[in-house]
Amino acid sequence: MSSITYSERIKIETFCELGLTNIQMAERLKRSPSTISYELSRCQPYQAELAQANAESKRARCGRKTKLNAKLKQIILNHLRLSWSPEVIAHELKLATKSIYNWLYQGKFEFSLSDLPEHGLRQRRNLDQRSKYNQSLGRSIDQRPIVINQRNRIGDFEIDTVVGPRGHSKAALLT
Template sequence: MQHLNVNAKKPIATASCRMKLPHKHSDGGIAMSYTHLTTAERVKIETYLELGMSIRSIARRLGRQPSTVSREIRRNPDYVAERARKRYEKAKTNCGAKTKLDDTMRRTIVEKLRATWSPEQIVGRLYAGKIAFSTIYRWIYAGRIDVPLTVLRQKGKRQKPTETRGR
């Protein structure tokens, strides 16, 4: 039987190792997964670029990968932090699935709901195969279709409260 030396030091990771080490953020914490650039980091990138620093040195100071900084600069030529933030916010709002609700559909749905049609009837007679009636309910509850909840003929199927005892 072989004995393991418990007190033996663990090998130190060097540049030649293929071990991937987590990078440190400028706030001192260690990031294990990717996080989007913050406004403060964008301001620092702008300042460091004005000082003439290289992409690698900027990345090192921010605790980021050089590719992250490079990509940010490439997306925003003539780098200005505020413009870069606005561009990021706009891209974020445009992501995700596109809605099927256009102005014509919205007007038709509102008109039929006010005429006491149920979402099930609207879908069955006008939009069969295009949208589900539950989608109309979701749009109403989310405020994307501007009608009071009183136009709904029924409040939908009642849900039993979920049991939480013993969990």
């Protein structure tokens, strides 16, 4: 179940003034007796406002702590101003790239996302041209003259290219 609300804390304070036991309070609030016991241990004598402040203080301190301190912030900011990418900075400082981007999105640096090197641009990759027929490299077999099909002249020949498996080699074999 969820944590105790401020209105429930006011009820607990009233129940304490009435002299109810932990079990009786738990039954009325539909909570576990151990939850009521823990809640009453927040302050003695129990006061709803002090208990609420205690709960909020503990809630603020829970969770994962950030690695970003003043020194690290300055180092990252200097590198960003030198046009280093967050990926390179993360690698050099042994941080997660996502952390640097999160800090940028949260506005923890006086640095605009649009000032990042090539931010938002996709890297263009060299396309493998081997599987595409290029008209300037030669003519299709359908376009050859009829006289060549007769194979009566010396010097007429046809060639073809055999390309290796994609990604392993750019070498081709002429046949």
